[in-house]
Amino acid sequence: MDHDIFGRFDGHVAVITGAASGIGAASMELFRRAGAIAVGFDLEAGPDILSVDVSDSEAVERGLAEVVDRYGRLDIVHGNAGINVPGRAHSISDADYRRVMGVCCDANFYLVRSGVRYMRERGGVFLFTASMCGIGATPRSPIYNMAKHAVVGLTRSVALDYGAQGIRAVALLSGPTHTAMVDSLWPEGELRDILVGSTSVGRLSQPEEQARAAVFAALPGSSYLTGGVINVDGGATAGWNEMASRMLQIKAPV
Numbered sequence: 001m002d003h004d005i006f007g008r009f010d011g012h013v014a015v016i017t018g019a020a021s022g023i024g025a026a027s028m029e030l031f032r033r034a035g036a037i038a039v040g041f042d043l044e045a046g047p048d049i050l051s052v053d054v055s056d057s058e059a060v061e062r063g064l065a066e067v068v069d070r071y072g073r074l075d076i077v078h079g080n081a082g083i084n085v086p087g088r089a090h091s092i093s094d095a096d097y098r099r100v101m102g103v104c105c106d107a108n109f110y111l112v113r114s115g116v117r118y119m120r121e122r123g124g125v126f127l128f129t130a131s132m133c134g135i136g137a138t139p140r141s142p143i144y145n146m147a148k149h150a151v152v153g154l155t156r157s158v159a160l161d162y163g164a165q166g167i168r169a170v171a172l173l174s175g176p177t178h179t180a181m182v183d184s185l186w187p188e189g190e191l192r193d194i195l196v197g198s199t200s201v202g203r204l205s206q207p208e209e210q211a212r213a214a215v216f217a218a219l220p221g222s223s224y225l226t227g228g229v230i231n232v233d234g235g236a237t238a239g240w241n242e243m244a245s246r247m248l249q250i251k252a253p254v
């Protein structure tokens with residue numbers, strides 16, 4: 001059997017943001033297992049994780065420079081860090097607005113701006129963990145919805161502007177995934193049941209299922225895959241209007 005249909009990572013260096021938890025931690029593990037050198041960015045340093053606040057453009061620039069200093073190249077950037085502060089627009093402070101946009105949106109622009117410099121010779125891949133909220137909206141998450149839509153726009157721009165240099169970009173439209181984010185925002189209860197019920201597979205995804213899509217998109221053999229999105233949502237967006245209308249029936253806390 002041919003185990004090499006998609007090519008292999010061979011000395012490729014991958015930077016994964018939000019690497020300490022959830023989808024980012026799974027991505028670190030799977031990129032490593034697939035043969036890449038994986039370096040994480042997160043708020044706190046840890047084994048193979050640099051302390052980089054990705055909403056700080058200078059920190060992102062310094063972090064990527066350190067990776068290239070250490071390993072000599074940069075091939076893959078998985079912009080994955082994300083946070084959400086739920087609430088309808090009128091209840092959201094400037095500070096929360098800036099925090100969510102900083103992590104979910106600005107950070108990915110900074111990664112591209114600094115990262116493409118290191119990819120000009122050999123090409124490279126940008127992956128972004130967007131969300132189903134990159135193509136539709138979840139009730140009471142206006143900043144998150146905005147930021148994730150913007151990430152899809154950034155994906156398309158990178159594909160257009162750097163395709164000739166062999167740089168690809170793909171956004172993952174992730175569905176509800178069992179991570180700290182979901183546990184804190186939607187603990188067991190009615191909203192969580194609606195999230196699960198919005199999928200046709202009838203369950204949350206595991207972080208590894210998201211990370212596998214990231215690895216697939218980054219592999220050298222996925223060479224014609226750029227400028228688009230991959231739905232990794234257990235069928236949720238196939239019937240998403242139903243989810244929004246059911247969520248709206250639940251009394252909003254704000």
Ligand SMILES: NC(=O)c1ccc[n+]([C@@H]2O[C@H](COP(=O)([O-])OP(=O)(O)OC[C@H]3O[C@@H](n4cnc5c(N)ncnc54)[C@H](O)[C@@H]3O)[C@@H](O)[C@H]2O)c1
Pocket residue numbers: 017018019020021022023024041042043052053054055080081082083103129130131132173174175176177178179180181182
């Ligand atoms: N869990 C889901 O259901 C779901 C669904 C769709 C999309 N997503 C997206 O997946 C991505 C990963 O989320 P997750 O569910 O694994 O969440 P998570 O909370 O488990 O992990 C997020 C990580 O990002 C890090 N982080 C936060 N702010 C940061 C900053 N300023 N700089 C560096 N790191 C920072 C956190 O420390 C944490 O380790 C996010 O972009 C999220 O929007 C998640």
